[in-house]
Amino acid sequence: MQSKIHIKQTQKRHNQWLDNAIxxxxxxxxxxxxxxxxxxxxxIMVKGVTxxxxxxxxxxxxxxxxxxxxSTWLIGESFNSNLYAVGFLIISTLFIAFLSLLISFPxxxxxxxxxxxxxxxxxxxxxxxxxxxxxxxxxxxxxLFGAGIILKLVYDFSTILGFQSKGxxxxxxxxLVLAIMTIPTIASISEVAIRSVDKSxxxxxxxxxxxxxxxxxKVVLTSAKSGIFTSAILxxxxxxxxxxxxSLVAGGRRSGINFNxxxxxxxxxxxxxxxxxxxxxxxxxIRFSVGIVLxxxxxxxxxxxxxxxxxxxxxxxx
Amino acid sequence: MLNSRRKKDLILQSITYMASFISLFVLISILLxxxxxxxxxxxxxxxxxxxxxxxxxxxxxxxxxxxxxxxNKDFDDHTYYSTKWGIALSDSENLMGHTIxxxxxxxxxxxxxxxxxxxxxxxxLMLDVDYEIVRIAFDDGPSALSIQGAQNMIQVLDTKTxxxxxxxxxxxxxxxxSIITTLYLIGxxxxxxxxxxxxxxxxxNEYAPKNKFTKALRNLIxxxxxxxxxxxxLMGLALFxxxxxxxxxxTGANLISGALTLSVILMPVIIRTTEESLKVVPDDxxxxxxxxxxxxxxxxxxxxxxxxxxxILTATLxxxxxxxxxxxxxxxxxxxxIKDHVSIYDKSTSLSVHIWAMMTDEPANIELSTTIAIIILxxxxxxxxxxxLISKRLLRKYGVTHE
Numbered sequence: 069m070q071s072k073i074h075i076k077q078t079q080k081r082h083n084q085w086l087d088n089a090i091x092x093x094x095x096x097x098x099x100x101x102x103x104x105x106x107x108x109x110x111x112i113m114v115k116g117v118t119x120x121x122x123x124x125x126x127x128x129x130x131x132x133x134x135x136x137x138x139s140t141w142l143i144g145e146s147f148n149s150n151l152y153a154v155g156f157l158i159i160s161t162l163f164i165a166f167l168s169l170l171i172s173f174p175x176x177x178x179x180x181x182x183x184x185x186x187x188x189x190x191x192x193x194x195x196x197x198x199x200x201x202x203x204x205x206x207x208x209x210x211x212l213f214g215a216g217i218i219l220k221l222v223y224d225f226s227t228i229l230g231f232q233s234k235g236x237x238x239x240x241x242x243x244l245v246l247a248i249m250t251i252p253t254i255a256s257i258s259e260v261a262i263r264s265v266d267k268s269x270x271x272x273x274x275x276x277x278x279x280x281x282x283x284x285x286k287v288v289l290t291s292a293k294s295g296i297f298t299s300a301i302l303x304x305x306x307x308x309x310x311x312x313x314x315s316l317v318a319g320g321r322r323s324g325i326n327f328n329x330x331x332x333x334x335x336x337x338x339x340x341x342x343x344x345x346x347x348x349x350x351x352x353x354i355r356f357s358v359g360i361v362l363x364x365x366x367x368x369x370x371x372x373x374x375x376x377x378x379x380x381x382x383x384x385x386x
Numbered sequence: 387m388l389n390s391r392r393k394k395d396l397i398l399q400s401i402t403y404m405a406s407f408i409s410l411f412v413l414i415s416i417l418l419x420x421x422x423x424x425x426x427x428x429x430x431x432x433x434x435x436x437x438x439x440x441x442x443x444x445x446x447x448x449x450x451x452x453x454x455x456x457x458n459k460d461f462d463d464h465t466y467y468s469t470k471w472g473i474a475l476s477d478s479e480n481l482m483g484h485t486i487x488x489x490x491x492x493x494x495x496x497x498x499x500x501x502x503x504x505x506x507x508x509x510x511l512m513l514d515v516d517y518e519i520v521r522i523a524f525d526d527g528p529s530a531l532s533i534q535g536a537q538n539m540i541q542v543l544d545t546k547t548x549x550x551x552x553x554x555x556x557x558x559x560x561x562x563x564s565i566i567t568t569l570y571l572i573g574x575x576x577x578x579x580x581x582x583x584x585x586x587x588x589x590x591n592e593y594a595p596k597n598k599f600t601k602a603l604r605n606l607i608x609x610x611x612x613x614x615x616x617x618x619x620l621m622g623l624a625l626f627x628x629x630x631x632x633x634x635x636x637t638g639a640n641l642i643s644g645a646l647t648l649s650v651i652l653m654p655v656i657i658r659t660t661e662e663s664l665k666v667v668p669d670d671x672x673x674x675x676x677x678x679x680x681x682x683x684x685x686x687x688x689x690x691x692x693x694x695x696x697x698i699l700t701a702t703l704x705x706x707x708x709x710x711x712x713x714x715x716x717x718x719x720x721x722x723x724i725k726d727h728v729s730i731y732d733k734s735t736s737l738s739v740h741i742w743a744m745m746t747d748e749p750a751n752i753e754l755s756t757t758i759a760i761i762i763l764x765x766x767x768x769x770x771x772x773x774x775l776i777s778k779r780l781l782r783k784y785g786v787t788h789e
């Protein structure tokens with residue numbers, strides 16, 4: 069009897085030990101997963117700072133101020149120089165992001181409104197599936213679509229305008245590809261925001277004599293403002309970070325700020341991919357510096373938009 | 387007044403209608419573009435063939451003279467068979483639209499099974515089905531060229547008793563290597579990401595106390611979703627590539643570093659999806675298990691985890707879809723060299739990177755790219771559909787209605 073109790077107790081202690089061990093292993097997994105954001109930032113910082121503080125194998129230090137403001141990107145291997153600059157890339161990246169949001173934001177929000185409020189149930193369900201399918205298509209296929217169809221259309225369009233386009237590779241093509249990629253993101257998040265608008269606000273508007281369309285545009289959309297703004301922030305995040313799809317239609321521009329939408333361009337991400345197949349030394353390390361710039365651009369854009377979102381204010385939906 | 391309002395309403399409404407049909411239009415045009423362009427190359431050869439085609443110039447080895455090689459195989463009207471040499475040829479067209487001569491059948495005793503690479507005397511070669519014959523040169527008389535067609539080539543061959551050299555190229559344009567790479571990447575990534583991701587989700591949902599630290603962990607994991615994939619690629623290049631080089635026999639970017647990078651990308655998706663399915667498991671299950679004397683570990687792994695199976699399955703499917711579609715991160719972490727002989731310690735391309743590598747080459751190969759795109763689209767869209775079905779069933783199982 070005594071020994072039986074003893075066995076039970078050791079078993080219990082053993083179980084407790086196991087419980088704790090498992091708990092700490094799982095906790096380790098959770099901490100590992102969450103620490104990766106620091107690992108990513110740290111690793112890229114360390115690599116990306118190298119070009120500014122070392123001699124770069126005889127090419128000399130890259131000047132940080134010139135790097136951030138200049139408007140020429142020289143390929144180091146062929147020009148054998150340290151003259152890399154991303155100033156013009158930052159501007160063209162933001163320009164492209166702005167233009168593509170100019171297309172995808174109204175289209176996405178109106179689609180969301182249509183699905184949430186206007187469309188009959190069957191049609192809404194179909195369109196929702198269409199949006200989900202579009203959201204799941206990998207970006208490389210959007211790029212392929214851009215290279216196969218949009219480039220041709222843009223080329224013909226610029227021929228009509230009398231502009232000799234480089235095979236259609238242009239700001240316009242990049243903007244169109246990015247716009248159709250962000251429509252599903254904006255539409256699906258805005259739809260959730262629109263559907264969560266309190267019914268009583270809507271009823272109040274209708275009771276005051278406003279028509280259904282007026283209610284949708286003036287009451288529902290303004291009430292869902294905060295959620296719609298969030299969708300735009302996520303959309304612009306996707307635009308700024310997109311790489312492979314844009315690299316197939318941008319054309320690759322090495323110098324000069326360009327605002328002619330029919331001419332070639334480059335973004336921070338396409339420049340990181342450019343010539344990636346065969347490169348070493350400074351030309352390789354500088355990509356990490358561009359990565360830091362990209363992360364900072366995304367962070368600043370996010371902070372600014374979030375600030376605006378708070379400033380614009382919030383209609384209390386609940 | 388009322389009339390102008392109605393007009394305004396009508397305009398606004400029609401704008402809404404038009405805007406929402408843009409998405410439908412875009413989806414249809416993408417599908418049409420991909421299928422119309424890529425369909426003609428879609429067949430089994432594509433999946434089994436190598437990508438690189440190699441050209442050889444060969445002559446006959448230990449040749450004793452032509453014989454009589456009868457066959458009871460049926461050939462169609464455009465295939466020409468030489469009983470003297472035991473080989474059947476047919477006319478075809480390559481991707482550029484040029485006429486080419488393809489081998490459609492080689493008799494098992496045919497002298498074409500016994501060839502020798504000219505110049506490199508040690509390499510034995512043999513002709514196989516779907517190889518492309520460029521020319522056959524003879525000592526007496528002009529060469530038979532592929533441009534003159536298969537019929538001419540067979541007729542010339544039948545008049546000769548031997549030939550000086552044969553130039554041919556093996557069949558290329560297949561994507562076997564990239565398919566194998568993609569499968570390796572899926573397997574390796576799931577092997578790494580699923581245990582860690584599901585473990586982290588179990589901790590957050592079952593063990594973690596509700597305090598600031600847990601909240602911080604959740605927020606940090608959520609932040610990962612906002613990081614663009616090209617940044618993950620840089621991280622893989624700077625961190626995982628050196629690690630794998632020092633631990634394995636790899637010398638550069640490799641599939642293991644790619645799988646590690648993909649695992650980090652997928653971590654937030656797997657954790658969130660698993661956690662959502664853990665949340666719908668009713669607390670009664672946990673209480674019942676504990677009341678029956680099960681300890682925490684038993685309850686978690688034998689009661690809660692099996693109930694969350696469909697959530698983990700959803701996470702797996704989402705992960706597979708993401709791995710197949712990922713391109714920017716893999717360009718950095720696995721490289722862009724299209725390989726036929728895949729090793730996990732070497733560079734290679736997944737299907738998406740294969741498209742990117744071909745599209746950034748000069749000239750871009752849109753036909754083959756769209757064919758690969760068909761494969762990717764079919765897999766990704768069917769994954770999406772099954773996820774929808776699974777989550778519907780999961781919700782029904784626990785009596786949670788949609789919305």
